[in-house]
Amino acid sequence: MTTPAIETPCVQICNVDRESRLCIGCLRSIDEIAAWTRMSPEERRRVMDDLPGRSLPQR
Template sequence: MSDIPQNLVWRRDEIESPCVQICVIHPETRLCTGCARSIDEIGAWSRMSTEERRAIMDELPTRSPAPAGRRGGRAARLKR
């Protein structure tokens, strides 16, 4: 058995994925409603450099994955 602590075996010096396992792409914004990344960013994440990942992570808080307004609900249906 190795003298390396088990918790260090899988440790990496890369930026972790912002995925929160709520993977739904909004049809208007084309961004994931869970992590706010685009389909292309999600697909390429494992091949991205640390700098590319950091740039995306820095931008995520400014993104709005889904429009804030409501679609109308009952009130909108009654106006028809």
């Protein structure tokens, strides 16, 4: 029996912006990334629904 894959917005570009503390690839925060596997599917869906409204600071 296999476990179902956890849905994730990760795009394998893992680098965190120092100012915003968001990943430049998926726009999740450091805390969200660290907690991802412990979140319920509903919590992960809420984060994923919020991602389109996020952006990195302009430099």
